[in-house]
Amino acid sequence: MESDAGKAGERPEKETVVGKLVDLLAAFSPRRPELTLSEMARLSGLATTTVHRMAGELTERGLLERGPDRRYRIGLALFEIAALAPRGPGLREVALPFMEDLYEVTRENVQLAVRAGDEMVFVERIAGRSSVGVRTRIGGRFPMPPTGVGLVLLAHSPVDVQQRVLEAPLARYTPYTLTDPESLRNTLAEVRRTGVAISDRQVTSDAVSVAVPVHDGHDVVAALSVVQRFGGARPSSLTPAVRAAALGMSRSLSAAGSAPAGR
Amino acid sequence: MESDAGKAGERPEKETVVGKLVDLLAAFSPRRPELTLSEMARLSGLATTTVHRMAGELTERGLLERGPDRRYRIGLALFEIAALAPRGPGLREVALPFMEDLYEVTRENVQLAVRAGDEMVFVERIAGRSSVGVRTRIGGRFPMPPTGVGLVLLAHSPVDVQQRVLEAPLARYTPYTLTDPESLRNTLAEVRRTGVAISDRQVTSDAVSVAVPVHDGHDVVAALSVVQRFGGARPSSLTPAVRAAALGMSRSLSAAGSAPAGR
CATH class of the missing domain: 3.30.450.40 (GAF domain)
Structure with missing residues (x-):
């Protein structure tokens, strides 16, 4: 994503849910396409509880998927939506x-x-x-x-x-x-x-x-x-x-x- | 997306923000790749104020884009994230x-x-x-x-x-x-x-x-x-x-x- 300022730590509390969501998704990268919950938290700078809740919701809707190894990855539903860009x-x-x-x-x-x-x-x-x-x-x-x-x-x-x-x-x-x-x-x-x-x-x-x-x-x-x-x-x-x-x-x-x- | 139950009207109020976000994005389709705010509201079944706020945040982060005609479309940032699926x-x-x-x-x-x-x-x-x-x-x-x-x-x-x-x-x-x-x-x-x-x-x-x-x-x-x-x-x-x-x-x-x- 475009911004990686304030990647960790000093994140303003008033960030919107959409902003947090994008930060969470932006934790995935070509070098790290599969992440655990704690890796997602560390890379996004978001609180673990937030990451836990959001990852659950995103998985339920197919925007994230979990492999047999329980790691999260970008899901097919995101691919389907993005196909319309x-x-x-x-x-x-x-x-x-x-x-x-x-x-x-x-x-x-x-x-x-x-x-x-x-x-x-x-x-x-x-x-x-x-x-x-x-x-x-x-x-x-x-x-x-x-x-x-x-x-x-x-x-x-x-x-x-x-x-x-x-x-x-x-x-x-x-x-x-x-x-x-x-x-x-x-x-x-x-x-x-x-x-x-x-x-x-x-x-x-x-x-x-x-x-x-x-x-x-x-x-x-x-x-x-x-x-x-x-x-x-x-x-x-x-x-x-x-x-x-x-x-x-x-x-x-x-x-x-x-x-x-x-x- | 997989679910189109309760597409309009009788949406439960307790739906999560992530759920609303997916509903909003799912309003776009091959037949309707470009939408106005009111079309997004109608197709997603979300309140206009919610759509207005979310669309603004999504546009700011590049997940939606607005053309010269002011209509919204799926943005390049979504394509970038989805490329990792x-x-x-x-x-x-x-x-x-x-x-x-x-x-x-x-x-x-x-x-x-x-x-x-x-x-x-x-x-x-x-x-x-x-x-x-x-x-x-x-x-x-x-x-x-x-x-x-x-x-x-x-x-x-x-x-x-x-x-x-x-x-x-x-x-x-x-x-x-x-x-x-x-x-x-x-x-x-x-x-x-x-x-x-x-x-x-x-x-x-x-x-x-x-x-x-x-x-x-x-x-x-x-x-x-x-x-x-x-x-x-x-x-x-x-x-x-x-x-x-x-x-x-x-x-x-x-x-x-x-x-x-x-x-």
Whole structure:
């Protein structure tokens, strides 16, 4: 989740039940997908009695499940509700056929991401067995720069988002990662001008991504990329295929009229 | 969600906040993915003041989002949390490469489902552009019979689940749908014996599915199927490919040791 301030201890007592619930659910993470009651209490900073009561209610409604080991995990009912998120599975439903086409012609990682505040979330990924390794996880949050999809999303973000992202310290993943705000600002202008972002070994030192925007008729609502191994085909040779797939998605989204709006 | 009893009006006052929250979220559906406050109140049966307060808190934490039209929709934060469900996206992560292989060799719909109480939920689906149309939706609930995956899941369900499903009236989708409990009971025994379920035009009159179980080393945790147009390849000719993919998944799940447990 976005906030991890005051993770433990000094939690204000006036927090709402919904707030507590989100804190409780946010205790689960890719590294800790299964938790005991006391782990949930420790990681959420909530009182054990609160955790006990809420976990019971959540389990009863299927939002949490308990395994044979009695540990709690995120339940199928949450998956069912989340399947209705327009900017998640809703967008994916429209995008997937085009992503499959793109995978078929490139045989490389194909990724789709949307902006979430000052970061982004990966909505879908198709990866071949022989594709280069990537750091992404579906439903996972990632900073926008220096990924290809992130550069596209940031280039089309509101000014205040760009300002905050460029003012914050930028992590360096490889020697090629752009971390200087001025160069990054120029890159974003370039991305807006050319309609394509190329992230060359900026995330992992063996991968290059080519990313383009996806529109809904009004706004840029997502970014689509192909990530291939560095030293393979020239990135610019991938651009037409990525662009064609994104145009197909954009046309479907405009036609559907169900614009998955940014926030 | 599972329960829609007391959908409106006669809601007991002592319902918990978590219960109300689930009712509120369950107001959203594939047919109504975007709702106004008053629609949420009407569909959930909750008081308008409660809906107003909860919707505000949920929006603040990203579990709901508001579009430019001011309507509420399921938010990306829910998608992020749900991505950690072991029996949803967790299972999908392991299963997807095998599903892609299966799609590649068959070019037909490939589907993965898990049991949810007395019904099932589709966790993943790969569909080619030319594949036969199916009724399924990822994250969507469906009765177990008469689908192929459902016959597999029901054949390996606890006795009380089988009893309830066979005693309830069974919907007839096509003239070929089995709705007689005795025939169905024989079919389930056959599925356990042969390790494969063939649902021949039982869901839609132009489709046949071939389904097999996926194990985690202990239990049947999911079912995998290929759905093809009736009159295509003989269903039995698909069995080896479906079985091979399911064995691959089962091996990966056993190795991971992170058995997505049934409930």
